[in-house]
Amino acid sequence: MKDIKVIGFDADDTLWVNETYFQETEQEFCKLLSPYIDAQTLSAALFRTEIQNMPLYGYGIKPYILSIIETAIKVTDGKVSPAVLQKIISLGKEQLRKPVVLLPGVEETLSALQGKYKLIVVTKGDILDQEQKLIRSGIEHYFHHVEIMSNKTEKEYQKLLHHLDIKASQFLMIGNSVKSDILPPLTLGCYTLYIPFKTTWAHEKEKVPNTHPQFKEIKSLQQVLSFLSL
Incomplete structure (x- = not known):
């Protein structure tokens, strides 16, 4: 880490x-x-x-x-x-048009990480919708880069690593979907933190890779700070 x-x-x-x-x-x-x-x-x-x-x-x-x-x-x-x-x-x-409701600890965590790491958004879906949600969220200024993928695959993550000019071991991905946020970057050699959300779309459900050394499940975004010893 x-x-x-x-x-x-x-x-x-x-x-x-x-x-x-x-x-x-x-x-x-x-x-x-x-x-x-x-x-x-x-x-x-x-x-x-x-x-x-x-x-x-x-x-x-x-x-x-x-x-x-x-x-x-x-x-x-x-x-x-x-x-x-x-x-x-x-x-x-x-x-x-739904309001963008930030989850607990988001601003606190981003503020603590800013300046210590390069922070980016890695999401998928409709470009216009995701861009507008980020703007309405009020947290856009924390991020160095926003990557909106058509789908989160190993190939797309590899392209992202190339764009960022970093090794897989220098990248930590945090997300709520094992299928999209955890397994592809984990396969490439990245570190991953999984934060389950209260509801998950059936298409995104996969077995949690608990025994993988570069995977960790945490309960909330605030725990990212203690995990990184901040």
Whole structure:
């Protein structure tokens, strides 16, 4: 850990609340379609549609709403009304305008780390949405660089390390998703800190690599400071 020069922070559900809003939108979607289908079956159908569309649409609120609209048409055999479709679009716009709620200890931790390490944001999803959330968060000034990936793969992390001109052992990645934030950089030889969020999208769930020497699970962002002996 003494060689670490750059610390990467995932954004959604690591720096600020995100998945909670997706769940709220899905709950409203289930209410809208309750005359046609039960919530459990609808949620399963939506998840299947999201996974199928992911290679084409990528991640984020806009692809999510497109998948919701497609699911609504499928499960109702095209009977869903224009009024319901308009409401779904409105739900998407509402989600895009949600306030950015920082998680506990974010500013305190970033302030303590600033100047001691190069801090960067490493996130994925829609570029415009993620850029706007970072601006609204009020913490943009802490970061030297913002990397918005279409997907968090080993290849993308390797490109990031090359761009930063550092070795894998000089990079620490912090995030709430084992699949996206932990396993790819860990495979490359980076250090990783995993901070579970209260809810996790099913697509992001993976087995926690507890026995790996360059992996550590912590309970909160504030624990990063004690982990780095600050």
